[in-house]
Amino acid sequence: MIRSDLTNEALLGKLRQNLRLEAWEEALVAALPAHDAVMVRDQPVMLDADTVFLVLDGWLCGYQMAGDGERQIKSFHLTGDIPNVSRLILPGYASQYTALSPCHLALFRASALKEVCQKSVAITGYVSRLLAIEARIAQEWIVNLAGRKSVARAAHLLCELAVRLDAAVPKQASSPGQAPNSGYVIPLTQTDLGDALGLSTVHTNRVLQELRAQHLITFAAGHLVIPDRERLAAVAGFDPAYLHLKAAPVTA
Amino acid sequence: MIRSDLTNEALLGKLRQNLRLEAWEEALVAALPAHDAVMVRDQPVMLDADTVFLVLDGWLCGYQMAGDGERQIKSFHLTGDIPNVSRLILPGYASQYTALSPCHLALFRASALKEVCQKSVAITGYVSRLLAIEARIAQEWIVNLAGRKSVARAAHLLCELAVRLDAAVPKQASSPGQAPNSGYVIPLTQTDLGDALGLSTVHTNRVLQELRAQHLITFAAGHLVIPDRERLAAVAGFDPAYLHLKAAPVTA
DNA sequence: CGCCTAGTTGACCAGGTTCAACAACGGTGG
DNA sequence: CCACCGTTGTTGAACCTGGTCAACTAGGCG
Numbered sequence: 001m002i003r004s005d006l007t008n009e010a011l012l013g014k015l016r017q018n019l020r021l022e023a024w025e026e027a028l029v030a031a032l033p034a035h036d037a038v039m040v041r042d043q044p045v046m047l048d049a050d051t052v053f054l055v056l057d058g059w060l061c062g063y064q065m066a067g068d069g070e071r072q073i074k075s076f077h078l079t080g081d082i083p084n085v086s087r088l089i090l091p092g093y094a095s096q097y098t099a100l101s102p103c104h105l106a107l108f109r110a111s112a113l114k115e116v117c118q119k120s121v122a123i124t125g126y127v128s129r130l131l132a133i134e135a136r137i138a139q140e141w142i143v144n145l146a147g148r149k150s151v152a153r154a155a156h157l158l159c160e161l162a163v164r165l166d167a168a169v170p171k172q173a174s175s176p177g178q179a180p181n182s183g184y185v186i187p188l189t190q191t192d193l194g195d196a197l198g199l200s201t202v203h204t205n206r207v208l209q210e211l212r213a214q215h216l217i218t219f220a221a222g223h224l225v226i227p228d229r230e231r232l233a234a235v236a237g238f239d240p241a242y243l244h245l246k247a248a249p250v251t252a
Numbered sequence: 253m254i255r256s257d258l259t260n261e262a263l264l265g266k267l268r269q270n271l272r273l274e275a276w277e278e279a280l281v282a283a284l285p286a287h288d289a290v291m292v293r294d295q296p297v298m299l300d301a302d303t304v305f306l307v308l309d310g311w312l313c314g315y316q317m318a319g320d321g322e323r324q325i326k327s328f329h330l331t332g333d334i335p336n337v338s339r340l341i342l343p344g345y346a347s348q349y350t351a352l353s354p355c356h357l358a359l360f361r362a363s364a365l366k367e368v369c370q371k372s373v374a375i376t377g378y379v380s381r382l383l384a385i386e387a388r389i390a391q392e393w394i395v396n397l398a399g400r401k402s403v404a405r406a407a408h409l410l411c412e413l414a415v416r417l418d419a420a421v422p423k424q425a426s427s428p429g430q431a432p433n434s435g436y437v438i439p440l441t442q443t444d445l446g447d448a449l450g451l452s453t454v455h456t457n458r459v460l461q462e463l464r465a466q467h468l469i470t471f472a473a474g475h476l477v478i479p480d481r482e483r484l485a486a487v488a489g490f491d492p493a494y495l496h497l498k499a500a501p502v503t504a
Numbered sequence: 505c506g507c508c509t510a511g512t513t514g515a516c517c518a519g520g521t522t523c524a525a526c527a528a529c530g531g532t533g534g
Numbered sequence: 535c536c537a538c539c540g541t542t543g544t545t546g547a548a549c550c551t552g553g554t555c556a557a558c559t560a561g562g563c564g
Contacts, residue, residue, distance in 0.1 A: 064395045089377075089380050093496070124376060132341040144318075147316075202544085401551080
């Protein structure tokens with residue numbers, strides 16, 4: 001059970017990871033009115049017009065209905081993400097989100113958060129960074145969806161999720177510089193993947209079989225294993241630079 | 253011929269359209285070091301790491317090579333756009349741009365612009381707005397590319413371009429509240445459209461023929477006519493809200 | 505006049521969708 | 535404990551959208 005004051009602690013933690021906050025800034029964030037919410041799988045996130053939320057734990061997706069009543073997933077959101085940051089900038093607009101696993105959310109009042117931004121240049125800058133990265137990821141998805149064929153497309157998505165999970169979940173017993181994890185818990189059904197990849201469920205299934213046949217992944221019961229990240233990335237044409245996860249990737 | 257000081261005037265004009273600037277802010281912008289560039293069709297925009305540019309006039313696209321050497325267009329940029337604003341936030345990253353028509357560009361030093369942002373909250377806020385809109389447009393493209401079939405997809409892109417052109421180009425002899433223009437100069441080849449839509453040139457051609465057969469558009473020699481905007485938007489599933497062109501669209 | 509680019513057409517093929525059926529599994533209630 | 539049911543994954547076959555190849559047309563410009 002998440003106590004209400006942990007919501008602010010979580011936001012503070014996220015900011016501290018990326019910024020050096022002054023004491024007065026920390027105080028402002030800590031004083032934000034907030035509450036938490038517990039979600040079950042497939043539960044839509046119902047937000048009033050003045051709410052911005054942080055994912056404390058779990059997976060969500062942003063989606064939109066297209067064409068004949070098909071769900072198109074536009075984004076995945078993992079622990080630590082703020083899916084609708086853009087609400088701080090574009091008040092009129094609301095995307096739809098739904099939980100893909102049991103989730104804990106921290107809900108903040110957009111107007112209150114905006115006031116904090118107006119006082120703290122550092123936090124404003126971080127919000128800009130989040131927005132810029134969101135745009136970059138979306139553009140990478142454009143290339144992935146329109147420019148790659150289905151097997152590479154699926155591989156690319158899995159690479160992205162793996163890298164983001166590595167960054168979102170504190171590594172378990174891994175010494176610095178060690179190879180990234182190869183096993184991930186990914187609560188997506190093949191239908192979910194299909195809705196993100198723009199493929200039918202049936203074809204998604206066959207694409208995954210193809211990846212398995214090439215020993216690029218194993219994926220069953222929500223558990224993904226990538227035996228050779230390099231090889232999967234090569235098939236996918238994947239370069240993690242667009243995720244901008246670390247300040248400056250030192251590539252010697 | 254564009255004189256160098258007009259570059260700053262253009263940037264100022266764009267900012268004034270969207271913000272109420274103080275005199276000292278105008279002075280800062282006017283003092284920015286800048287120069288202009290003239291581009292011909294298909295000329296790639298070569299930028300050093302510290303350059304942000306504004307489109308004074310003409311069309312460009314942002315693109316990326318995917319898969320087998322196919323160009324995937326990620327974005328179109330019209331007069332008044334700042335294609336690589338994100339450079340102000342994510343210094344490491346550089347997308348590629350190329351001119352789709354003869355263009356005039358205004359080039360600014362990113363570091364100098366960033367200094368201005370640090371002094372002016374208003375300008376920082378506007379940059380955030382641009383980033384948020386960029387993300388929204390990219391996400392709409394995701395839905396369009398993955399979720400709609402080719403005819404609707406092409407219709408949607410044409411709707412977006414038409415609406416953006418209406419906003420970018422000052423209306424010619426149109427009284428307020430009047431119906432939007434129906435004729436546009438669009439310097440795109442069918443190959444360009446295909447690269448944006450994720451379709452082959454041949455199929456793009458057939459899709460356009462289909463749109464013509466349904467009397468939804470005429471499109472020849474770079475001139476697009478949309479006889480009935482409503483009907484095209486209906487086919488496309490197009491809702492211009494995601495473009496966030498006006499503060500609050502009053503739809504009574 | 506001749507070349508180059510953009511647009512157009514037809515024929516064929518491949519990738520992806522759709523439909524329908526079935527298997528595997530977990531949860532629920534009798 | 536077991537029978538039942540709903541969800542997820544899997545398979546096969548027919549069908550259709552879009553890709554590829556190749557040829558040809560129509561302009562624009564030197």
